Amino acid sequence: MQKVSAFAPASIGNVSLGFDLLGAALAPIDGTSLGDSVTVSPAETLTLNVSGGFAHKLPATPNDNIVLDCYHYFARAMQSIDKACPAVALHLEKRLPIGSGLGSSASSIVAAFCALNHYFDKPFTAPQxxxxxxxxxxxxxxSIHYDNVAPCYLGGMTLMTGDSQKPVTQLPLLDDWYWIVSYSGLSVSTAAAREILPKQYKINDVLTFGRQLGVFVDALHRKAPADAARVMHDVLAEPWRKSLLPGFDSARTATLERGGLAFGISGSGPTVFSxxxxxxxARAICDYLQQAYVQTEDGFSHICRIPPTGAAITTTTVS
Known part of the structure; x- marks a missing residue:
């Protein structure tokens, strides 16, 4: 019998210029485990235990936890292919803050599905x-979107295709880039960040969005970092969402002055990235953001790379 653990990394949604279409996994260069883990163990009854630095921010009732929702969804999927899904003991180590813009819910979801699928002998394919x-x-x-779950699961930088059979494709990475992320310690709900956006956009903004995304993807394939950096500016969400992030404009100015090539909001915020x-x-930018942008003891800043792989599995034999 085996105990299976899955780690799923944090992620940047949107990557500024790719609203709902781009996502990137994150791996701090100092080895910090920036992501959630879920462990599945043999048990006679279904249970869920939670630990980790941000466990206290989750619903007090286990039945309200997304990890149990994943188990029930997985069990129904198993039933649809005539396979049994016995009770298990689940353990969530919650390392990512909720409402941070780092793909917190996606990390828990990806870790849960990966651990369950491996524990039950991989009944489902990666696309499934x-x-x-x-x-x-x-x-x-x-609404269904993949800009956090896809890079969290697959790693790298991912582009959402809109194809229901193959919803994402992975893009080339720029190996020389460092990604500095800074979580202020505050919280921004995805619903509130959506609500603040305009219901209609000017045609010029839509054209700029499409042009920038096209140039960015082309630049990644050509390994042209200067061209990629020049178009990393959000014209769809940032002009409105930055009002939800105290200190955003001054942080942008300061990081660019310290050698940043681009600066933006990670997902819905309040995390920002450079x-x-x-x-x-990168160290100078990280130090600045830690001192000037972080506002509570829960906040943090990390220098990251984009890892080529995402969720990782470990197994342990249990007696």
Whole structure:
């Protein structure tokens, strides 16, 4: 009998210029486990235990936890292919803050599905699992989108295709870039961040959005970092959402002055990110954001890379 654990990394949704269409996994260069883990163990009855630095922010009742929702969804999917899904003991280690813009719910969902699928001898393929993850994430945000679950699961930077059979594709990475993320310690709900956006956009803004995304994807394939950095500006969400992030404008100015190539909101915020191609500049930006942007003891800043792989599985034999 085996105990299976899955770790799923934090992620940046939107990546500024790719509203709901781009996502990137994150891995701090100092080895910090920036992500959630779910462990599945043999048990006679279904249970869920929660630990970790942000466990106290989750619903007090286990039945309200998204990890149990994942188990019930997975069990129904197993039933649909005439396979049994016995009770298990689930344990969630919650390392990501809720409402942070780092794909917190996506991380829990991805870790849960990966651990369950491996524990039950991989009855579902990677594409099938990704569809399940997107549907569960949609129950939280109100619509199905993959800009956090896809990079969290697959790693790298992902582009959402709109194809129901193959919803995402992975993009080339710029190996010289460092991604500095800074969580202020505050919370922004995805619903509130959606509500603040305009219901209609000017045609010029829509054209700018499409042009920037096209140029960015082309630049990644050509390995042209300067071209990619020049278009990393959000014209659809940031002009409105930055009002929800105290200190955003001053942080942008300061990070660019310290050598940042781009600066933006991670997902719905309040986490912000900066990009640079120099480790010393990355350290200077990270130090600044930790001192000036972080506002509570829950906040943090990390220098990250985009890892080429996402969720990771470990197994332990139990007696």
């Amino acid at each position: 699992l990704l569809l399940m993850m997107g549907e569960l994430e949609g129950q939280i945000s109100g 990009v640079t191609d120099d480790i010393d500049k």
